[in-house]
Amino acid sequence: MIEAVGLTKRYGAKTAVDDLSFQVRPGAVTGFLGPNGSGKSTTMRMILGLDRPTAGHVTIGGHPYRSLPNAPRQVGALLDAKGVHGGRSARNHLLSLAQLAGIPAARVDEVLGVVGLQDVARRRSSGFSLGMGQRLGIAAALLGDPQVLLFDEPVNGLDPEGIHWVRNLMKMLAAEGRTVFVSSHLMSEMALTADHLIVIGRGRLLSDMSVTDFISANSADFARVRVPEDGPEDRQKLTAALIEAGGRVLSEPGGALRVTGLPLPRISDLAHGCDVRLWELSPHQASLEEAYMRLTQGLVDYRSSDDAKAGLVEPPPLDAYGNPLGGHADAPAEPVEVPQEGWYAPPPPAPRPAPAPAPASSPVAEPSRPTEPAPAAEPSSAAPAKEQTSKDPR
Numbered sequence: 208m209i210e211a212v213g214l215t216k217r218y219g220a221k222t223a224v225d226d227l228s229f230q231v232r233p234g235a236v237t238g239f240l241g242p243n244g245s246g247k248s249t250t251m252r253m254i255l256g257l258d259r260p261t262a263g264h265v266t267i268g269g270h271p272y273r274s275l276p277n278a279p280r281q282v283g284a285l286l287d288a289k290g291v292h293g294g295r296s297a298r299n300h301l302l303s304l305a306q307l308a309g310i311p312a313a314r315v316d317e318v319l320g321v322v323g324l325q326d327v328a329r330r331r332s333s334g335f336s337l338g339m340g341q342r343l344g345i346a347a348a349l350l351g352d353p354q355v356l357l358f359d360e361p362v363n364g365l366d367p368e369g370i371h372w373v374r375n376l377m378k379m380l381a382a383e384g385r386t387v388f389v390s391s392h393l394m395s396e397m398a399l400t401a402d403h404l405i406v407i408g409r410g411r412l413l414s415d416m417s418v419t420d421f422i423s424a425n426s427a428d429f430a431r432v433r434v435p436e437d438g439p440e441d442r443q444k445l446t447a448a449l450i451e452a453g454g455r456v457l458s459e460p461g462g463a464l465r466v467t468g469l470p471l472p473r474i475s476d477l478a479h480g481c482d483v484r485l486w487e488l489s490p491h492q493a494s495l496e497e498a499y500m501r502l503t504q505g506l507v508d509y510r511s512s513d514d515a516k517a518g519l520v521e522p523p524p525l526d527a528y529g530n531p532l533g534g535h536a537d538a539p540a541e542p543v544e545v546p547q548e549g550w551y552a553p554p555p556p557a558p559r560p561a562p563a564p565a566p567a568s569s570p571v572a573e574p575s576r577p578t579e580p581a582p583a584a585e586p587s588s589a590a591p592a593k594e595q596t597s598k599d600p601r
């Protein structure tokens with residue numbers, strides 16, 4: 208087990224890691240997430256004794272890394288796949304590491320086979336592709352058959368087959384009872400690989416929970432509702448009914464409605480009640496990416512948007528019907544568009560006030576949120592996914 212207590216690292220005036228406490232347990236893949244510059248690599252370096260904490264401490268199996276007897280046999284790590292002597296062959300690189308740690312040469316050939324580099328084992332690593340370099344780094348981490356493994360961005364540069372292979376490898380290592388701690392920016396990959404997540408932002412702990420709990424704590428389920436394309440007035444009628452019943456309605460690309468705050472049977476009954484046929488009524492859960500974006504939206508140091516404050520503006524307060532307080536209750540019930548650029552994450556579930564008696568006039572849809580950042584398409588969405596691009600200018 209890895210245990211950090213009050214771990215802090217300052218570089219001059221910059222606090223890279225700020226009072227971080229967490230445990231990484233054996234038998235599970237623990238994902239380590241955070242925006243660029245949030246302190247993931249610094250934390251990993253402190254775990255491995257490569258950086259000295261300014262305050263706090265971190266141990267592996269109860270000992271600081273530097274006090275572990277024969278550490279390479281207990282802990283394996285991939286921090287930087289490029290940290291290889293390019294003039295050496297893959298085999299010689301591993302052989303030199305093995306000799307330093309008293310690991311037999313036979314193990315070198317074994318791990319070369321595990322990562323699929325046996326055919327290029329005698330080639331100089333300077334000619335390796337990014338993906339081959341990653342495989343060599345993973346081979347080095349596995350060399351001592353360690354119980355604790357740390358991987359910093361292990362799927363960087365890998366093709367889909369390679370990503371699939373890394374995913375299965377991580378899961379297999381965890382299933383063998385090892386501690387697997389892996390950082391990544393690929394949310395879709397983390398959703399498939401990790402059991403548990405530790406999320407940091409600006410060096411601080413934001414979340415430490417299972418993937419499932421993380422998604423449900425940071426996002427809300429929603430229903431997708433589609434009416435026949437030849438019935439715009441039906442769509443409007445249904446939207447008004449859904450809002451009046453306390454639902455929140457957004458318009459998706461392709462004409463579907465995204466509804467939160469109402470269970471599926473209730474939506475079905477409301478459609479039946481206003482005589483509107485449905486072509487689709489399906490349950491959806493926000494993706495890990497959407498939940499992650501929502502949690503970290505205020506803590507991104509490097510953002511590609513021209514407007515650094517995009518997405519940080521709170522929407523105006525709503526009444527029980529989703530109307531802006533002081534808004535126009537008699538405006539037509541038109542659903543607001545799901546934002547089309549950047550990313551969109553539905554809000555976490557929040558208790559709604561008890562609905563007041565329905566006013567005679569038709570309520571309006573929830574107010575537009577022009578400053579809310581726009582959508583990461585959720586897998587089954589009609590629109591193609593649009594990923595947020597965060598750029599680290601370093």
Ligand SMILES: Nc1ncnc2c1ncn2[C@@H]1O[C@H](COP(=O)(O)OP(=O)(O)OP(=O)(O)O)[C@@H](O)[C@H]1O
Nearest residue numbers: 218221223241242243244245246247248249250599
């Ligand atoms: N040696 C150093 N000297 C000064 N500042 C540093 C040093 N190492 C890291 N930092 C700063 O500490 C912060 C955290 O950096 P770190 O590399 O740990 O983040 P990260 O989460 O791994 O980022 P990324 O996802 O981009 O790899 C950044 O602001 C970085 O510029």
